[in-house]
Amino acid sequence: MNKQLRMNKGPVIIILQFIVLLFLQLLLFNNIQFSGFINPYVYVLFFLLLPFTFSRALLLFLGLAGGLVMDLFMGTPGVHAAATVLVAYIRPAVLELIAPHDGYEANTLPRISYMGLEWFIKYTVIIVFAHHLTLFYLEVFSFSHFFHTLLKVILSSVFSIAFIILSQFLVFRK
Amino acid sequence: MRNLLQFILKYHVLILFILFEIFSITLLVTTGSYHEAKFYQAGQRISNSFSYKLENIRDYLSLYKENKRLAAENNRLYNLLKSSYKIAYVDSAFRGDTISSRYYKYISARVLNNSVNRKFNYITLDKGRNHGIEPEMGIICDEGIVGMVKSVSDNFCVALSLLNPKFGVSAKIGSSGFYGPLSWKETSTDKALLEDIPQHVSIIIGDTILTSGFGSIFPEDCIIGVISDYKLKGGNYYEITVKLSTEFQRLNHVQVIKNEFRQEIITLEQTAEDE
Numbered sequence: 001m002n003k004q005l006r007m008n009k010g011p012v013i014i015i016l017q018f019i020v021l022l023f024l025q026l027l028l029f030n031n032i033q034f035s036g037f038i039n040p041y042v043y044v045l046f047f048l049l050l051p052f053t054f055s056r057a058l059l060l061f062l063g064l065a066g067g068l069v070m071d072l073f074m075g076t077p078g079v080h081a082a083a084t085v086l087v088a089y090i091r092p093a094v095l096e097l098i099a100p101h102d103g104y105e106a107n108t109l110p111r112i113s114y115m116g117l118e119w120f121i122k123y124t125v126i127i128v129f130a131h132h133l134t135l136f137y138l139e140v141f142s143f144s145h146f147f148h149t150l151l152k153v154i155l156s157s158v159f160s161i162a163f164i165i166l167s168q169f170l171v172f173r174k
Numbered sequence: 175m176r177n178l179l180q181f182i183l184k185y186h187v188l189i190l191f192i193l194f195e196i197f198s199i200t201l202l203v204t205t206g207s208y209h210e211a212k213f214y215q216a217g218q219r220i221s222n223s224f225s226y227k228l229e230n231i232r233d234y235l236s237l238y239k240e241n242k243r244l245a246a247e248n249n250r251l252y253n254l255l256k257s258s259y260k261i262a263y264v265d266s267a268f269r270g271d272t273i274s275s276r277y278y279k280y281i282s283a284r285v286l287n288n289s290v291n292r293k294f295n296y297i298t299l300d301k302g303r304n305h306g307i308e309p310e311m312g313i314i315c316d317e318g319i320v321g322m323v324k325s326v327s328d329n330f331c332v333a334l335s336l337l338n339p340k341f342g343v344s345a346k347i348g349s350s351g352f353y354g355p356l357s358w359k360e361t362s363t364d365k366a367l368l369e370d371i372p373q374h375v376s377i378i379i380g381d382t383i384l385t386s387g388f389g390s391i392f393p394e395d396c397i398i399g400v401i402s403d404y405k406l407k408g409g410n411y412y413e414i415t416v417k418l419s420t421e422f423q424r425l426n427h428v429q430v431i432k433n434e435f436r437q438e439i440i441t442l443e444q445t446a447e448d449e
Contacts, residue, residue: 063194
């Protein structure tokens with residue numbers, strides 16, 4: 001695929017990715033209700049896959065829109081939106097934190113094939129954990145079952161991270 | 175003014191972030207239960223057609239289990255038939271009009287959507303106003319009680335699951351008949367708490383917990399679960415942990431209960447209070 005094509009198709013691909021992840025989340029991952037502790041929210045992958053050079057403001061708008069759509073489907077007004085806006089806000093900082101020595105090369109994307117497995121795991125772990133932490137505590141909206149919620153956050157994060165990394169090998173293999 | 179503009183330009187990302195977070199959290203805090211149910215329905219309407227297809231597949235896959243359950247249910251119902259009993263006193267009072275003596279009516283429904291892992295769990299059913307469903311009807315399945323209808327559209331309804339802090343039911347202990355309010359124990363997907371049972375009542379682990387029939391939502395003596403644990407709370411009352419008999423994770427077919435006299439009872443109770 002040449003560069004010109006990718007530039008033009010960019011928005012379409014991003015929207016398609018969102019729709020695919022939305023359906024996967026609703027039809028597959030929302031049905032994993034193992035003892036109530038493991039609820040992976042794999043749709044965060046959408047925010048992980050966005051290109052490096054994405055305006056921070058636009059990222060925030062996408063975060064709000066994406067979160068609200070999720071909320072609409074899951075019937076949780078504001079919970080997912082708050083978590084995805086946070087993810088959109090911290091993503092540039094996280095990228096800076098784990099950047100390679102000579103920065104990110106032009107025309108690369110945040111994928112295992114470009115950045116290596118170790119980098120991608122670091123990136124996924126930070127973003128997914130931040131997302132799940134916000135999400136689960138906002139959902140409960142109190143600290144009354146603090147450790148119960150924390151266990152939920154950790155177990156669900158582990159599963160989400162595993163699914164996300166696995167999906168990278170399945171979809172974006174060379 | 176220029177300074178302000180410069181400030182906004184410089185920090186526009188942070189400002190947007192804060193605005194968006196305030197918006198989301200306001201949405202979360204201000205959405206009352208009514209709107210929440212409406213909001214849920216809006217999303218549900220879009221995904222319902224999908225759920226239908228998915229549910230069909232799931233139905234098919236669980237046919238074996240479902241058959242066994244139906245056989246057990248049939249067996250139980252056969253045992254309840256009049257012909258299974260020997261009537262000893264034929265000269266006792268008999269009311270010929272069966273319509274007027276019918277108290278509860280059951281409407282069978284299928285579960286389209288169900289969650290167990292949220293703080294507020296809801297269940298979507300494939301029956302609505304057109305089938306005679308109204309808000310505040312109780313829902314049971316053959317294993318035990320399930321929840322209560324919350325809001326209704328023409329063809330669907332959304333119900334509060336028992337696994338929802340907004341749901342409460344009056345329950346009693348099977349052996350002694352003492353009753354108290356029962357609500358979900360939020361840290362577990364299969365436990366509920368029964369409160370306000372006085373200290374002098376003897377409690378046995380494994381005893382059944384049944385509905386008391388108060389509130390005219392559920393008939394009396396529907397099974398809720400069994401006692402799994404108890405402790406004294408505040409010195410005078412027991413807080414009893416109940417292991418729910420309904421398996422919410424694989425809920426499929428349920429019965430919605432219509433109380434034919436509910437309106438009459440409520441009106442009467444209100445007049446009594448007003449007088």
